[in-house]
Amino acid sequence: MFLIRNDLIDISDQEGTLIYPDRLQIFLSQDTEVIKHRCALLIQLDEYEDKLFKPTEVLELLGICEVLSHRHCFPHEPWRLKSADPLIQDLHYFLQKLKGMCIQAVYQDRLIFFLGLS
Numbered sequence: 520m521f522l523i524r525n526d527l528i529d530i531s532d533q534e535g536t537l538i539y540p541d542r543l544q545i546f547l548s549q550d551t552e553v554i555k556h557r558c559a560l561l562i563q564l565d566e567y568e569d570k571l572f573k574p575t576e577v578l579e580l581l582g583i584c585e586v587l588s589h590r591h592c593f594p595h596e597p598w599r600l601k602s603a604d605p606l607i608q609d610l611h612y613f614l615q616k617l618k619g620m621c622i623q624a625v626y627q628d629r630l631i632f633f634l635g636l637s
Contacts, residue, residue: 581622
């Protein structure tokens, strides 16, 4: 689950959470090696470990959302998304929400925190 935080002990409101479904991570990890390398920060997250993304990593996450969206979510033909595979629709929704969280974190001078299942 992704959250916007100030630090590891920040327990302020939890309304801005985003779940990272296993099936999306599996789908992305099966993508080509080039994308795996460029998007490793997101794709290779350990679902059982917590991770606080540094400010530069938040910006990198923002770029990864763009790369994956352009690769999978029909950016030049948005009308195709409506009839796309449900997995691609879920991926598009997830990427848009994560991108929004990253932008919000940058504007608020906060960080992104990934809460593992530990």
